[in-house]
């Protein structure tokens with residue numbers, strides 16, 4: 070019931086009056102549904118066409134004027150009223166169902182957009198510890214399940230309202246019989262609590278299985294080259310077979326549960342209707358007309374009970390997905406990127422780029438990825454990256470070079486110590502502004518499945534073609550882009566798969582430069598390049614010296630030769646900062 074309340078509260082907050090409008094529309098439409106048939110008996114009775122004691126039927130008085138209609142017009146008049154009621158109900162149902170679909174989808178869209186925004190607002194550490202496929206799964210499959218929960222919550226609310234009205238009407242017809250049915254209904258609800266609990270359990274299992282499924286498939290697609298080269302296809306086929314069989318078992322279990330619940334309802338209905346007829350004829354001596362009306366009402370009311378039960382089962386199976394989304398959103402809020410509470414600015418124009426005047430300083434910085442890690446990745450780092458100078462960071466693999474760059478860029482925060490930019494610790498908007506002024510080329514550059522132009526414009530949507538070609542020239546990519554059949558408008562495939570590693574690296578470098586950054590961070594950005602292209606980029610970087618702050622993480626001596634400062638990181642500590650010693654050692 071907590072989930073129903075949650076859905077209802079959210080829906081009410083989101084849709085306001087429209088929710089009530091929709092619910093009333095649904096109730097009215099449900100109420101009118103079949104009312105034509107229900108009223109046929111009193112209407113025909115009132116025309117005098119059949120010998121029915123209309124006086125014993127409620128609402129019959131409404132049709133008294135039918136008595137005055139000439140006999141041969143009576144049937145067309147009755148059928149006309151029946152037709153008008155049925156068509157009116159159909160039109161109401163149609164427009165109301167459209168309102169319902171709009172309400173439902175706009176609510177789900179809002180939930181997805183909010184969750185997505187919360188995700189994007191989370192800090193880098195959050196992404197480091199999360200499985201990406203789980204996040205995609207939450208935004209797709211789990212929100213899809215929540216969407217089903219919303220539909221059933223709307224149906225449930227309408228059913229409850231409708232049932233309440235029908236019960237009122239039934240009470241008016243016969244209080245003892247209504248009490249009997251309500252009592253049976255309550256008994257049934259109590260009996261079927263087990264079904265709801267089991268639906269919820271199965272819902273949790275579904276979520277887990279589909280997460281595993283998506284994670285496995287994502288891994289497989291990302292590592293398809295390794296799979297092919299190592300001939301791992303049979304093991305992957307086996308994996309899919311196993312998980313498909315688990316999903317099959319779980320789906321069958323759910324189908325069995327639902328059919329068992331429906332069967333018990335059907336059986337209980339048959340018993341109830343038999344007992345009900347016996348009670349009304351033998352004990353209460355109800356007349357035929359009254360009995361017909363009561364049977365008609367309960368034949369409409371009873372399916373509602375089973376509808377309520379079915380909705381509760383559906384909602385229960387959607388609850389684990391909803392809970393996962395709520396937990397995820399809370400985790401995102403706890404891992405907000407920017408301290409001070411405000412979410413990341415989505416409008417890039419809203420924050421001015423930072424102009425670095427003095428430099429970025431690490432003061433007693435200690436960092437580890439997890440609080441329970443014994444070892445710190447970086448320990449007591451004291452270091453200044455002076456503005457408009459080039460600093461090279463060297464060190465063995467795993468020494469902490471990339472982590473140091475992440476700290477400088479404000480992607481992760483030190484556990485102890487401070488990162489000062491121009492002498493101040495950055496928070497909120499100032500941190501955003503600083504981030505906007507960084508051009509970054511990672512070790513494993515990412516390109517989107519789009520054209521070269523779109524990939525470049527991502528960081529500077531207003532860049533002209535001239536600026537784009539200048540950036541391509543800088544990164545020694547202009548030549549290969551010109552040779553492509555569609556030039557700048559060439560699609561580059563998933564993660565830029567249609568380009569070579571070196572071409573991808575050069576494009577990402579062009580993208581970083583197009584941003585006109587105040588700080589350029591290159592994390593082994595030339596590792597995939599041949600000597601010729603590396604030399605060209607080296608020259609270009611040399612030309613940039615003095616115009617921007619450059620931080621280069623490098624293994625090759627050629628990359629660091631022209632650096633103003635060289636920082637050696639070893640096992641999380643900055644051990645050397647002297648350029649002459651290193652260059653002398655390197656020959």
Ligand SMILES: Nc1ncnc2c1ncn2[C@@H]1O[C@H](COP(=O)(O)OP(=O)(O)OP(=O)(O)O)[C@@H](O)[C@H]1O
Nearest residue numbers: 197438446464465466467468469470471472473512
């Ligand atoms: N996301 C992460 N979670 C946990 N530990 C991490 C994570 N990223 C890096 N580490 C650990 O932090 C240490 C430093 O990693 P880092 O990537 O900074 O090294 P690096 O000097 O850049 O290495 P390389 O030259 O191989 O890129 C390593 O021991 C690594 O295992």
